[in-house]
Amino acid sequence: MRRRTVQEARTPPTGSRRAVRGTVAKLAAALVTTATALLALGAVTSPVGAAPAQRSCEPGSGAVSVIEVAGLIDPVLVDFIDEQIDAADESCAVALVLQLDSGGATVSHDELDDVVAAIEGSAVPVDVWVGPSGSRAAGGAVRLLAAADVVGLSPGSKVEVTPALLDAAGLRPQDLGTTAIGDRIGPQRAVELGLVDNDSPSIGDFIIGLTDQGVQTRVVGEGDQRRTEPVTPVTFGGLGVFAELMHTVASPAVAYILFVAGLALLLFELYTAGVGVAGLVGAASLVLGCYGLAVLPTRPIGVALLLLAVFGYGVDVQTGVPRAWTVIATGALVGGSLLLYDGVSLSWVTLLGVIVGMTLAMVSGMPTMVRSRFATPTIGREWMIGEMGEARTDIAPDGVVIVRGAPWLARTNRATPIRANEAARVVALDGLTLEAEPEHGGARDYREQRVSDA
Secondary structure: OOOOOHHHHOOOOOHHHHHHHHHHHHHHHHHHHHHHHHHHHHHHHOOOOOOOOOOOOOOOOOOEEEEEEEOOEOHHHHHHHHHHHHHHHHOOOOEEEEEEEEOOEOOOHHHHHHHHHHHHOOOOOEEEEEOOOOOEEOHHHHHHHHHOOOEEEOOOOEEEOOHHHHHHHOOOHHHHOOOOOOOEEOHHHHHHHOOOOEOOOOHHHHHHOOHHHOOOEEEEOOHHHOEEEEOOOEEEEOOOHHHHHHHHHOOHHHHHHHHHHHHHHHHHHHOOOOOOHHHHHHHHHHHHHHHHHHHOOEOHHHHHHHHHHHHHHHHHHHHOOOOHHHHHHHHHHHHHHHHOEOOOOOOHHHHHHHHHHHHHHHHHHHHHHHHHHHOOOOOOHHHHOOOEEEEOOOEOOEEEEEEOOEEEEEEOOOOOOEOOOOEEEEEEEEOOEEEEEEOOOOOOOHHHHHHHHO
């Protein structure tokens, strides 16, 4: 009822795809020529009346195959749908049902054209049920509905009104009444407009309604317990473990989190000795995140800003205190997060969690880790009193001092600030903070303090 011809659905391939298909066409032509010659030879040597064996399917002999298509339509799902169409044809399936819940597509227009053409050209009817309740079909995913034979929409689910859906239903925009293109409507309105065929509440009810495609049913029970159930076998399938992993990685939120977390863990690993768990996990996260960003519509400016953010945080982590680079890095992190995707939005919960978590880790967690990593043990540090160091930053009254190659937070008397690169003497300890004075002219000589402490 809903299917257009394959010729109407196909669009001329462009760019590199056209070149690839041209090469394939040449190879196919050569194979056809060879096959023709072999068939001609076979016609001479084979007995008269011999015919090639053909696979035949008895009516009602197959099953109804149901596959789950959830999430954005990416290359993993496109390949999965293509494979399942071929498998349904080979197994003589009665019908292939896509259980759909998708907010759009991340594949190119040409790739979406190919999967639509595969659905329309399938020898086995391909149907779509948008469910369970609360599911959606929006953006490029609606084209799967437009190409399907029968479409059902579960209660509580919504479908976006698109030109492709109107064209498949033979409607014009003026036929929509109060509904407009781009609106997301429920099953009652969609059935009323003729954009979907039914409002089946469950996948079982949807399959029972496919009797025109050869699904056999029976009535069981008595009285109020009477119900209709399918006699035709029903099989359920989904993505494999590895394919599911790659499909999950290609979701916007997961790819974003993996990319940022991978960069942060690799920065952490720079300040540790050797290669540890953080480095291995960070490298794996970064690789998976890069794959996800490559599949999704990612803006280069967003990626560049996220890289700048990690670089800026790394500069100030090295100094031990937040300074100008921390401000620059935080701004780059916010900007990169907001500009990362083109046409795909991230939830505010994801954005807030990553931005706040990353900022706190770099401003508080990382400097503490660096001090503990390169500092001497915190027990028995009295030997540090009287040690000479060098101010890495201005200490007025707070800053960073280097003592025996390790950076420490330091504090001095406001009357005796210490400039960067000047010598500083440790005169007392306050937790992880050192109290320092200039080498000469301190407000209180360290020897006097040691005597008074005694």
